[in-house]
Amino acid sequence: MTTTRLVVVAGIRDMAGNRWLAAYFAAFVVVAQSLFWFGGTGPQVVLSLLNVVLMVVPLVSLVFGAMHVYASREFVELLLAQPVRRRDLFTGLYLGLALPLTAAFVLGAGIPVLMNRGFGANGIAVLALLVAGAGLTFSCVAIATWIALRTDDRLKGIGMALAAWLATSLLYDGAVLAFASAFGDWPIEKPMLAMMVTNPVDLARVLVLAQVDASALMGYTGALFERTFGSALGSLVALGALALWCVGPWFLAARRFDARDF
Amino acid sequence: MIALRGIDKRYGTQIALHDVSLEVRPGAVTALVGPNGSGKTTLIKTILGLTRPDAGTVALAGVPIDREGEYRRHLGYMPQAGHFPEHLAVGEVIQLVDALRRGIAVDDDLLHAYDLGAIWEKKVSALSGGTRQKLSAAIAFRYAPQVLILDEPTAGLDPLACGILKDKIRRVRQAGCTVVITSHIMSELEELADDIAFLCDAQLQFSGPVVALLERTKQPRLEGAVAALLRARSGSRPDAPPRYDVENIPTLERP
Numbered sequence: 001m002t003t004t005r006l007v008v009v010a011g012i013r014d015m016a017g018n019r020w021l022a023a024y025f026a027a028f029v030v031v032a033q034s035l036f037w038f039g040g041t042g043p044q045v046v047l048s049l050l051n052v053v054l055m056v057v058p059l060v061s062l063v064f065g066a067m068h069v070y071a072s073r074e075f076v077e078l079l080l081a082q083p084v085r086r087r088d089l090f091t092g093l094y095l096g097l098a099l100p101l102t103a104a105f106v107l108g109a110g111i112p113v114l115m116n117r118g119f120g121a122n123g124i125a126v127l128a129l130l131v132a133g134a135g136l137t138f139s140c141v142a143i144a145t146w147i148a149l150r151t152d153d154r155l156k157g158i159g160m161a162l163a164a165w166l167a168t169s170l171l172y173d174g175a176v177l178a179f180a181s182a183f184g185d186w187p188i189e190k191p192m193l194a195m196m197v198t199n200p201v202d203l204a205r206v207l208v209l210a211q212v213d214a215s216a217l218m219g220y221t222g223a224l225f226e227r228t229f230g231s232a233l234g235s236l237v238a239l240g241a242l243a244l245w246c247v248g249p250w251f252l253a254a255r256r257f258d259a260r261d262f
Numbered sequence: 263m264i265a266l267r268g269i270d271k272r273y274g275t276q277i278a279l280h281d282v283s284l285e286v287r288p289g290a291v292t293a294l295v296g297p298n299g300s301g302k303t304t305l306i307k308t309i310l311g312l313t314r315p316d317a318g319t320v321a322l323a324g325v326p327i328d329r330e331g332e333y334r335r336h337l338g339y340m341p342q343a344g345h346f347p348e349h350l351a352v353g354e355v356i357q358l359v360d361a362l363r364r365g366i367a368v369d370d371d372l373l374h375a376y377d378l379g380a381i382w383e384k385k386v387s388a389l390s391g392g393t394r395q396k397l398s399a400a401i402a403f404r405y406a407p408q409v410l411i412l413d414e415p416t417a418g419l420d421p422l423a424c425g426i427l428k429d430k431i432r433r434v435r436q437a438g439c440t441v442v443i444t445s446h447i448m449s450e451l452e453e454l455a456d457d458i459a460f461l462c463d464a465q466l467q468f469s470g471p472v473v474a475l476l477e478r479t480k481q482p483r484l485e486g487a488v489a490a491l492l493r494a495r496s497g498s499r500p501d502a503p504p505r506y507d508v509e510n511i512p513t514l515e516r517p
Contacts, residue, residue, distance in 0.1 A: 002364070013354060016349070
């Protein structure tokens with residue numbers, strides 16, 4: 001546990017000096033504040049910010065995460081040459097990357113909302129947005145770490161991280177539409193629900209939209225999800241599935257870290 | 263001190279080490295030499311537990327190394343190039359490793375010799391390659407290890423820093439530390455090494471005292487002896503490259 005704590009603290013200190021992380025934080029501040037400046041009210045800001053979060057958070061977490069793991073490889077070798085357990089070290093390295101990224105997002109998006117008293121009646125929706133963004137960060141950083149630990153070729157690994165982003169953020173919607181139109185005459189509710197659970201980005205979207213009165217924006221899978229589970233249970237199921245998307249890839253990455261040669 | 267028995271290691275279809283058995287004498291400096299890609303770094307990483315062999319065992323002071331890594335308390339490691347988190351200060355890097363080592367008395371010799379205290383607050387990103395290498399050396403020697411593993415330690419160091427490092431290696435050896443060192447600079451190894459292990463084509467071709475190698479190859483210098491081993495090895499292969507007479511390369515003279 002001491003190893004984990006030490007490595008987390010060192011990771012946070014290192015990331016605190018990272019210009020890209022500062023830019024990530026500043027971008028969220030600017031975007032959220034601009035939405036308020038341009039006359040947005042609570043729910044509008046949450047919905048607009050949600051679109052940004054669903055595109056930007058997975059992209060940054062996947063690509064930056066993979067690049068960071070590749071850049072740390074030699075230092076990891078040095079740390080592994082110390083009397084430490086691999087699992088403790090891995091946990092420290094993972095949290096040392098995921099926590100600062102999450103903090104940059106939560107503070108970047110949260111501070112303008114606080115400053116503009118955006119919590120008010122939309123407190124739950126804002127909280128859901130921050131939780132969804134944090135969940136996406138943890139999940140995507142774990143996926144990126146797993147990819148970078150599996151693939152020695154840096155370019156290939158970053159390419160795979162980008163492909164994962166494309167698949168979850170863009171291609172997925174097309175696949176849902178294609179599936180729905182191709183099998184529209186069949187009872188496809190269950191396969192569609194299963195499809196939704198395979199995508200953390202869609203889960204994050206439903207988790208937030210369930211807190212906002214915006215059924216029209218739910219999309220096919222979101223509407224189906226709400227109809228099947230209802231709003232409260234649906235939120236819990238989405239939250240649980242998103243948590244699994246954090247734990248599952250983390251576990252895979254941790255196993256890979258334990259087994260791989262450095 | 264270090265005993266490797268029947269080490270096999272493959273990366274996919276490529277054989278990195280094949281049936282390597284090596285005994286590293288306690289308190290001696292053992293040079294690990296061989297052409298690029300011969301498996302030196304893989305062997306070093308196997309001793310450190312960074313790379314797991316497909317077959318064979320590694321024992322330190324008679325105790326097989328385990329997955330827990332506690333045995334690395336007795337090891338110091340200096341990699342080929344010092345890489346540290348760019349936004350940490352020199353002091354933060356050292357304090358991190360100190361904390362991971364938990365309460366071991368530290369040897370500040372190299373820290374002072376390289377004047378790293380003067381750049382304690384400086385970020386790693388502002389350090390030159392040579393200074394990073396000095397930091398790496400200071401960390402490797404800092405915990406008074408029983409076994410030191412140095413992977414091309416003088417690469418990137420200026421002559422003065424190089425001299426300091428070589429002097430330190432001699433002193434820890436006198437104090438009973440076992441040193442395993444790789445380098446492509448044979449004159450440097452000639453100064454430091456008691457024993458030599460020659461790896462080629464993933465196999466250990468020779469291991470023993472440097473003097474024994476010189477006698478066996480009938481060469482006065484280590485460079486010539488290693489070249490003779492390489493020639494003997496490559497000469498036995500059908501795809502052997504053309505020979506170059508490394509002993510008779512003319513020296514440049516000052517006009």
